[in-house]
Amino acid sequence: MSNVLVIATSLRTGSNSDVLAERLTAGAKDAGHNAELISLKGKEIRFCIGCLACQKTQRCVQKDDAPEIADKVLHADTLVFVTPIYYYEMSGQMKTLLDRLNPLYSADYRFRRVYLLSTAAEDEAFVPEKALSGLMGWVDCFEKAELTDSLFCGGLTDAREALTAAAHLDAAYAFGKALL
Numbered sequence: 001m002s003n004v005l006v007i008a009t010s011l012r013t014g015s016n017s018d019v020l021a022e023r024l025t026a027g028a029k030d031a032g033h034n035a036e037l038i039s040l041k042g043k044e045i046r047f048c049i050g051c052l053a054c055q056k057t058q059r060c061v062q063k064d065d066a067p068e069i070a071d072k073v074l075h076a077d078t079l080v081f082v083t084p085i086y087y088y089e090m091s092g093q094m095k096t097l098l099d100r101l102n103p104l105y106s107a108d109y110r111f112r113r114v115y116l117l118s119t120a121a122e123d124e125a126f127v128p129e130k131a132l133s134g135l136m137g138w139v140d141c142f143e144k145a146e147l148t149d150s151l152f153c154g155g156l157t158d159a160r161e162a163l164t165a166a167a168h169l170d171a172a173y174a175f176g177k178a179l180l
Contacts, residue, residue, distance in 0.1 A: 066100040074107055090131040117153070
């Protein structure tokens with residue numbers, strides 16, 4: 001089985017994406033994976049300053065929480081990003097983290113499979129398309145990795161609403177259980 005890193009990117013207390021990230025992680029563990037869930041809540045992650053020093057050193061010059069997360073990403077076999085959809089796009093903190101993972105571009109990263117779980121108040125099928133496209137842009141920079149699958153759980157507005165959405169809870173668990 002693989003080392004799975006689930007990164008929950010919502011900063012909202014009691015977020016639906018956090019609820020579903022926990023169910024996904026439970027499914028991954030029940031499938032026999034070594035799964036770790038980390039949240040960006042409470043983390044200090046500054047914007048990339050574009051200095052590109054990391055391309056030579058595989059380390060960012062900034063001193064915040066991003067390098068610790070990058071180290072976990074470096075050593076994971078499978079990555080799962082979990083994001084709320086804001087204005088039909090991934091959360092800003094997810095995009096900021098993706099930018100700060102630039103030191104991994106020239107590193108010997110282990111991850112091969114990348115997944116996305118997204119949540120939104122809207123429930124139309126097109127809602128996560130731009131978030132998927134944005135993540136795909138990041139994945140395309142890592143030639144040994146692929147965006148393997150995604151799950152969209154729409155129609156969730158209020159905090160913790162996912163706790164009573166049995167279909168979404170079941171889907172997140174099954175998604176985690178089916179990770180490669």
